[in-house]
Amino acid sequence: DVLIGPGSKELMFLLQLVYYGDLVIPTPSWVSYAPQAHIIGRHVRWVPTAREDHWMLTPQELEAICKKDPQRPRLVILNYPSNPTGRSYTVKDLKALAAVARKNRVVLLSDEIYGELHHHGRHVSIARFYPEGTIISSGLSKWCGAGGWRLGVFVFPPALRWLLEAMAVVASETFTSTAAPIQYAAVRAYEGGLEIEEYLWHSRRILRGIGTTIARRLEGAGVIVPRPQGAFYLFPDFENFREELGRRGIRTNEDLCHRLLEETGVALLPGSAFGARSDALTLRLAYVDFDGARALTASHDVPREKPLSQTFLKTYCDAPLSAVERICAWLLR
Template structure:
């Protein structure tokens, strides 16, 4: 009987994970590294990892707290949660307390736990980050993809969201809104956010505002939708993108007070799974969320670099008749190669996957197909992460040599040459079609 029960549970588990593969972003990074180890030249534009170093003041805080070894509260270190509450008010005017905040080993884990504990339909725009939908599948939740258009820079339409919800207005729903966007680099205006907030309030939606790239808004103008839908918005953030600390695995959720029941349910699951986030990391993160001139300068120059590089890359793509929205934040482009459809088809390239495979094989430029982000396979879109440069060197140059100078093509050629080589390789490949 015991063996039969184990077998039955194994089958049930497979129903949720059967057919799932490793995260596409992690897989392309491992594949790129394998090719490099074999002696091949690879331009790593696949994994969306910040190229910049963790700010020195935050690194120093980690060194000073390496001795911290005790288990911390499931919700997170009180001092850190207080610092995040002040951070939220300083940057967005959001009024919250330490009691409204939960710390986890990456925002990715927190988003998954929320889907696990809340029985609701997941609504996400397409394209969207590669892990939202697989997480829902693992948790046994239904996913409703909302199509978006290139003309609207791939943004979630309030009208389409309303259309999905009106047929069953009382159904529990979770909407994930990620901006600046991975994979498109797009963001939302205040007017657009207000319209989305109105729809969310109308249907009592739980809205996860994934603002992990918020401090990398290229103009420093990010606005949280929590300003307009405070009662139903959970703000998700962390250190991985704006602080260059992806490997530290520290994420944050800020809950509205009326979703305390959901926060407690997530804490229960956390207590039985990851227990608490690494103690030295949490202590060091207090410094990251405090108001320090060094961090403000770090962010200012990070934005300058990413804006200049993103605009330059986008313009080079457009010169080849490839359509691509101008990135407004983060470090991603989402180009559409459909203008080359006939020439690509003549070479047997019919899908975005085949497109990326051919470019990697022929040029060494690695990026991800649009189908990994929820687009149809035959749509010739792709995500490019323009991060293959030595972040520490580039940041120092922007802070010193180019502190009061524009970051022109000369700067990019000097300090981001590998990405410019990748662009040239792609251009030559397209010209040869």
């Protein structure tokens, strides 16, 4: 049972419109989940996550939320690989979360739009372990590198067909269809084949090389940063520099963002945009400012058994690497 719309964001909005219950969002999380709920008038329950858990929801945290009112209907959003952290869940994590969700009859919205960009191609959906209560959300734009080509996909289990039907009724009054050129592009993308698999393999290889290199450089400078496992984001934490930054008049992640932009020319987003506390010195870093077509072509010339060298990354993906060098130099000046 599949519902297609002009972007997964539109489908998420419709789901919240037809499902009456609390929206449970782990923080940090993507910026549009909560605003959509507020527009509709739904109650949002934020679940703060911890640095030591790499900012991912734990089964214990989900159980604690459900235990307060076991009968209350809840829609819990999981996004992995994560925007803003680039982290993902292990199979063990997913099994444990699925067990808690099943016990408490939670509806899971598993936002897997970056699933095909797991850096080792090992993405596993939680629907494998809780199929009857999981809606899988995906789309065209991220894994295809097709930003602006808005086509979202929701996959429902038979037990939640009533939600699909309710969303389809509202959808018929809010949009007619996804634009025809995008439909043709989606048909080709979802047909798969060797060309698509080659594209994904090299995309993952490049993103893995950039993300790992940047994380190591930040770690070397003293920044706390979980190693990325997918997508193209990092969520560095500058807590180790709090005292020094405080002497510079920087006390919030918004302050830190502004000063980095003004003094290094590097643009990041504050953690508060993703639900983190303002006084937490966390930022989101996206590392896609490079010519993807040129890098993909060059990656084909490097044997598959060899990792991409620093020379390769510097030649074809220099902008994000240089930006991080400027951040590190600014921190340590």
